[in-house]
Amino acid sequence: MQAIALAGKREKRMTSKISRRAFLKGSFTAAGSVAVSGSVARAAASLAAEEKAPLVTVIDISRCIGCEECVYACRESNAAKYPDPQKPFPKMIPKRVPIEDWSDKRDVTDRLTPYNWLFIQQAKALVNGQEQELTIPRRCMHCENPPCVKLCPWGAAKQEPNGLSRIDADICLGGSKCKAVCPWDVPQRQTGVGLYLDILPSLAGNGVMYKCDRCYQRLEKGHIPACIEACPEDVQTIGPRSEMIAQAHALAREMEGFIYGEKENGGTHTLYVSPVPFDQLIFEQGKGKPSMGRVEDRMADGNNLARAMLIAPIAGAVAAFGKFYKRVKEDG
Amino acid sequence: MSLVYKTRQIVYGFTLFFIALSGFAQMPIFKRYYIADIPGLGWLDQFYVTHVLHYVFATFFIGFGIYVGMDFVLNKKNISGLTASGVVKIAVIVGLMVSGGLMVAKNLPGIYFSHTLIYVMNISHLGLCMALLMASAYTLVRRKAWIK
Numbered sequence: 001m002q003a004i005a006l007a008g009k010r011e012k013r014m015t016s017k018i019s020r021r022a023f024l025k026g027s028f029t030a031a032g033s034v035a036v037s038g039s040v041a042r043a044a045a046s047l048a049a050e051e052k053a054p055l056v057t058v059i060d061i062s063r064c065i066g067c068e069e070c071v072y073a074c075r076e077s078n079a080a081k082y083p084d085p086q087k088p089f090p091k092m093i094p095k096r097v098p099i100e101d102w103s104d105k106r107d108v109t110d111r112l113t114p115y116n117w118l119f120i121q122q123a124k125a126l127v128n129g130q131e132q133e134l135t136i137p138r139r140c141m142h143c144e145n146p147p148c149v150k151l152c153p154w155g156a157a158k159q160e161p162n163g164l165s166r167i168d169a170d171i172c173l174g175g176s177k178c179k180a181v182c183p184w185d186v187p188q189r190q191t192g193v194g195l196y197l198d199i200l201p202s203l204a205g206n207g208v209m210y211k212c213d214r215c216y217q218r219l220e221k222g223h224i225p226a227c228i229e230a231c232p233e234d235v236q237t238i239g240p241r242s243e244m245i246a247q248a249h250a251l252a253r254e255m256e257g258f259i260y261g262e263k264e265n266g267g268t269h270t271l272y273v274s275p276v277p278f279d280q281l282i283f284e285q286g287k288g289k290p291s292m293g294r295v296e297d298r299m300a301d302g303n304n305l306a307r308a309m310l311i312a313p314i315a316g317a318v319a320a321f322g323k324f325y326k327r328v329k330e331d332g
Numbered sequence: 333m334s335l336v337y338k339t340r341q342i343v344y345g346f347t348l349f350f351i352a353l354s355g356f357a358q359m360p361i362f363k364r365y366y367i368a369d370i371p372g373l374g375w376l377d378q379f380y381v382t383h384v385l386h387y388v389f390a391t392f393f394i395g396f397g398i399y400v401g402m403d404f405v406l407n408k409k410n411i412s413g414l415t416a417s418g419v420v421k422i423a424v425i426v427g428l429m430v431s432g433g434l435m436v437a438k439n440l441p442g443i444y445f446s447h448t449l450i451y452v453m454n455i456s457h458l459g460l461c462m463a464l465l466m467a468s469a470y471t472l473v474r475r476k477a478w479i480k
Contacts, residue, residue: 094364094365094366096364096366144441144442145442150438151358151383152454153359153360153454153458154359154454155447155451155452155453158447158450160444161444168447175360176360177379180360181379181380204361267441301384302380302383302384302439303439303440305384305387305391306387306436306437306440309387309390309391309394309436312391312392312394312395312398313394313395315395315399316394316395316397316398316402317398317402319395319399320398320399320400320401320402321402321406323403323406324403324406
């Protein structure tokens with residue numbers, strides 16, 4: 001029922017946007033999107049049943065036309081979560097602590113900000129001597145083992161069994177550690193809002209960190225995230241991990257393309273499929289504009305040590321028994 | 333005071349200092365307050381470095397704690413042989429090991445704890461650490477031993 005409604009809604013929207021799309025990419029892409037919309041709708045229908053299992057999104061870069069429908073859908077869906085800072089901001093001690101205020105730049109859409117959790121990144125690549133331009137929806141990758149969640153010293157971030165990671169704006173102090181440990185510097189800070197104002201506003205904390213939470217409020221109701229639903233090209237699909245990995249590989253084989261996000265940082269819940277090797281993409285650089293470079297598993301060292309930690313009590317006990325045995329033997 | 337006791341005190345003090353330092357470094361405070369700017373202390377601002385160091389010292393601390401505790405028991409001593417401050421510190425250390433162990437488990441991939449539990453673990457681990465440091469400062473100043 002829901003899948004049918006979704007398909008109908010999509011068909012209606014596609015009709016209204018067909019001229020724009022045709023202008024941008026041609027009728028071939030439009031025909032392809034109709035074929036894919038069926039799989040998106042099926043994935044949406046399966047969300048309720050799979051809500052406890054990790055969900056993965058596949059982003060087919062070759063389909064993205066950079067229309068920013070996803071960006072505006074994200075903003076609409078999450079507007080109620082955006083910060084409303086109190087001004088003037090508390091005087092920060094020491095002075096090196098930066099004031100980060102995006103409240104007067106809420107319309108910025110060309111990078112990640114506390115008011116823009118998804119943006120379209122431009123990239124160029126030279127393929128066989130020809131320059132290709134790609135547009136890529138960028139947001140939180142929702143890592144399988146997210147450092148932002150695991151290393152938050154305040155417990156302000158959490159990961160849910162469906163794989164999404166999110167920051168609780170009521171608890172976050174805005175220390176920006178999550179951004180420092182994120183391989184893609186995704187979380188963005190807004191000063192002048194949040195719990196720190198009620199504790200030691202000048203001495204500790206600096207606002208709240210914001211990032212994509214995968215429209216958790218929609219997932220809870222069995223709906224797909226707003227960016228996926230709004231896309232006229234069906235760039236993104238979402239579904240259970242095993243299915244999406246198989247889909248990403250099938251898509252990569254079909255276009256002789258490449259996958260990003262499956263192995264990066266130990267694996268993520270976002271898989272980009274591109275016709276161009278990711279290491280050949282030339283990105284616009286700057287703050288709030290993540291790269292797509294190779295990322296080792298940043299939590300690997302800690303997790304290997306965690307396993308070694310299990311040996312510590314045994315080693316301590318063996319040493320104590322050894323000492324005891326030696327003493328008993330010496331005492332005869 | 334025996335050489336063994338003195339050695340244990342030094343090892344315990346050294347471990348406690350670095351485990352607390354690397355633990356506090358999990359909060360983004362050392363850069364903010366210029367401490368990481370001091371030559372030789374730049375690593376305090378490297379979260380992955382301090383994370384691994386905290387695990388290394390925690391591993392040693394657990395092993396050392398189990399060794400000393402079992403050695404105490406195998407010497408046929410019981411809790412009545414401990415001073416009041418010693419009992420308090422041991423209780424706090426056990427609490428730190430339990431809350432820390434849960435936090436280590438939480439950091440493994442595929443482990444999902446409720447947000448409330450994560451928050452409680454973080455706050456209790458920090459609170460217990462502060463309690464241990466205060467108790468340790470008190471026993472150091474008042475020259476209170478662990479055992480009678």
